[in-house]
Amino acid sequence: MSLPAFCATTGMLDAAATAARLPWSGLADEIAALLRDGSVAVPARSMLPLAHGGSLFVMPATDHSVAMIKLITLTPGNAGTGRASIQGDVLVFDCATGERRLVLDGPTVTARRTAAVSLLAARLLAPAPQGPLLIVGAGVQGRSHAEAFIQGLGVREVWVASRSSASALALAAQVQALGAQARVVADADAAAPHCPLIVTCTTARRVVLAAAPRPDAFVAAVGAFTPAMLELAPALCRHLAQQGQIVVDSPDAGHEAGDLLQAGLDVAAMPVLGDVVQGRWTAGSGPVLFKSCGWAGWDLAAARLAMRTAMHDA
Structure with a gap:
C-alpha cells in the first residue's frame, strides 16, 4: 500500500x-x-x-x-x-x-528513540516509577532521558552525576526549566540508595556505578553498546541477576552488552523487551536492570x- x-x-x-x-x-x-x-x-x-x-x-x-x-x-x-x-x-x-x-x-x-525505549521499559518494569531519578552522565542522552522521564513518566525530581560539573549544572538547569526539581551530586554510588530510577548514559569505558541499588530500583544502562565498553561494575550486574532480574532491549545485546558480558552472564538467555510487551515475560520481585544497546x-x-x-x- x-x-x-x-x-x-x-x-x-x-x-x-x-x-x-x-x-x-x-x-x-x-x-x-x-x-x-x-x-x-x-x-x-x-x-x-x-x-x-x-x-x-x-x-x-x-x-x-x-x-x-x-x-x-x-x-x-x-x-x-x-x-x-x-x-x-x-x-x-x-x-x-x-x-x-x-x-x-x-x-x-538516536537521542529520542534511545530515551523512549528506556521510557517504555520503565513504564512496564519500574517498581517505583515516580522517582526520584538519578542520571549518571550529563551529555545528549542524559538530557534526553531527563526530558523523557519528566514528560512521559511524570518524574518530579532528578539527581545528576557527571564527571563534568559544568555539564551537570547545565542539565540541572534544563531539568528545572521543565518544571522538575534538580540536584547535582558528586557521587553516583552515594546517591543510588535514594533513587528508585537510575539511568547510566555515559560513553565511559570504566565503571560509573558500582553500588547495589534499592530493592525497588529500575536501572536503565544505555551507554555501553560494545563488548569492550561498560558502565556498571561486574559485581553489580551479578547482584542484579541474583537478587532481581535483567531485561535486554533486543537479541543483539547477546554480543553487544559489554556490562553483562564482562560480568560473565548469559545474555542470550535473558528476556528481551519484546517478551515484556507481548506478555511472554513478567518481572518478579527485586530490582530490575534494563540493558539497552540500540537496535534499528x-x-x-x-x-x-x-x-x-x-x-x-x-
Missing part, C-alpha cells in the same frame, strides 16, 4: 523538525506497537571502523510499508571540540513505490511515527 502523496517531495528535516515529529509518549507507544508487528524485519547492523578512532554504523529495517536506513558516524575524538560525536541521517522510503519520503536528523533520532527497530519506530505526524501536519 503506497504512502500518501503529501510527501512526494522528500522532506529534509533538521534537528528541531525531527524532534517535533517524535513526542516522547507517542514514540514509546510506537516502539511498543512495532514490537507487536510481525511484518518488521531488522537485520544485524554493520559497523565499519574509521581512521582516527571513529566508526560508521549502517542500520536498515523495514515493515510492510516503510523502509529506513540509518547512517551515522560516531567520532569520540570530537568530544570537547564543538563538533558532535554522533552525526548522520535516517532515510525513510515507501516500500510500495521505492520513493524516498523523509530524511530525518540522525543524532536526534527503534529507528524504524521513529520513522513510522515521523511519517504519521508529517501526514497530520500536511
